Amino acid sequence: MKTRTLTGAGLAAAAVIAVSTACAGGGASPQAAAPVAARTTAPAAPAATQAPPGDAVALERAYEQVVRQVLPSVVQINTESGLGSGIVLDGQGHVVTNAHVVGDSRTFQVRLASGGRQFSARLVGTYPGGDLAVIRVEGASQLQPARFGDSGRLRVGQIVMAMGNPLGLSGSVTNGIVSALDRTVTEPGDRSGRQGATMTGMIQTSAPINPGNSGGALVNLSGEVVGMPTLAARDPELGEGAAPGIGFAIPSNTITEMARQLIQNGRVTDTNRAALNVRVVTVADRSGRPAGVSIAQVEPGGAAEKAGLRPGDVILAVNDKETPTTQELSEALAGLKPGDTARVQYSRNGQESTANVRLGELPGD
Secondary structure, three states, rough: OOOOOOOOOOOOOOEEEEEEOOOOOOOOOOOOOOOOOOOOOOOOOOOOOOOOOHHHHHHHHHHHHHHHHHHHHHHEEEEOOOEEEEOOOOOOOOOEEEEHOOOOOOOOEEEEEEOEEEEEEEEEEOOOOOEEEEEEOOOOOOOOOOOOOOOOOHOOOOOOEEEEEEOOEEEEEEEEEEEEEEEEEEOOOHHHHHHHHEEEEEEEEEOOOOOOOOOOOEEHHHHHEEEEEEEEEEOHHOOOOOOOOOOOEEHHHHHHHHHHHHHHHOOOOOOOOOOEEEEEEEOOOOOOOEEEEEEEEOOOHHHHHOOOOOOOOEEEOOOOOOOOOHHHHHHHHHOOOOOOOOEEEEEOOOEEEEEEEEOEOOOOO
8 A cells, every 4th residue: 555654743754544444454564572581580479459549440430431422423334345434423314434434435334333233324425635424324313423522622642532443343442642733644545546635633643543443433531522533654664554653533623514514515615725726747857756746737717827827837846845746735735725825936848936826725526
């Protein structure tokens, strides 16, 4: 599987892998065992069993309560090519998940993570640019909607739990902390060659995320869904295995807003994502290395056309951030908003120029 480099601070050596079982794979590379010192004394007698301290008991009970409360709102989604997880949105049977979980499927089989009968479901809408999709379960009166929290109030160090169906193990739960906020990550492309989505504002968490967790729930100790586990980091030096303790989740505020648009319109109509309104391809220099992004098509009346950019122009940088590939162009634009003015350096017939572009909006489909 191809992977792409993260853009968050301090993460340049890592890459991400989507975590539905349909498109993730491989185990971690074996590691050499640490040397073991020879025992020079007799083993100590086992310590007397002691009751855990009161704080530990309270934390344990909090975990138990959150699992009882939230797990009935998490489902397993089976497609023709694999499986993933989903979160029950409402009493009408709407379930939100990752776009890479649903893939090209239009119908699905859904089962509660906590067990029970299997339901049929159909696609409502998908937003690949944000890796989100909504399906609707038929005859789902027994589904329990999740309670979504405000991801804007998350704090680094806060305890979270990831619930889903990793490796097909229904109803699995892991725990960790919020490690960082507002990361920008780019997903790996799919086997057809389509570029993966570049997503901003992502939650980094140490809660283990494995294939099948995609589309599940990242939950705080108040039982609120604050995110959706979507990606696991991979260190290229470890081979195809995920890097332990580095996963990424879509914030709940993004989930609920995009899901609302998908349910109302069948598509996302307001992405709030900046765009040049062009179609582009990566070009290489004489040595075969990526050297820029060539404009293949300019949208009539769009941001690039208004700024005087033309097909054949090669974009070299945005706001002094070099863009040798289409991925890096997406990442440069990801931190900007529609209506912002960006300084675009480009080459036309071998001559370098700069254009100030008032950015448009990325379409939702």
